[in-house]
Amino acid sequence: MEEQIKKLIEEEIRPALQSHGGDIDFKGFDQASGVVTVALTGACGTCPFAQETLRVQVEQVIRRSFPSVTAVKREG
Template identity: 50%
Template sequence: MTTEEKIKEVLANHVSPALQSHGGDCSFVKYDEPTATLYVAMEGACGSCPFALETLRMTVEQAVIAEVPEVKAVERV
């Protein structure tokens, strides 16, 4: 399984259900392998929420890095 496939699996199975329960979501945009940075789009309620950056760090980044250690950072686009 590629790094991108692992990331998409974590987003679909761990991150999205948690965010969807609050009316939001996030989607995979791209993974930049040279910088080990994942880029995601925050959607729904998460797209306009004033706490979106906290959600990105505490929910998305922590879950992805814990499951896919190749990822070193997660950024919002």
């Protein structure tokens, strides 16, 4: 499942964030807890709306495709 999550990030989430000067790096997936960990970089790393971006543009997309994912957390 980790590879599928990475593919979704690469194909759907990363292009959207890059179009706004940001980026995302997959850091890990804890299968036991269902938590995906990512790092927001570029403009997203310092944006005051980064938490909202994480919730709306990252977590919702991942959870829609992978219902077993319980949360997406930001590294750091």
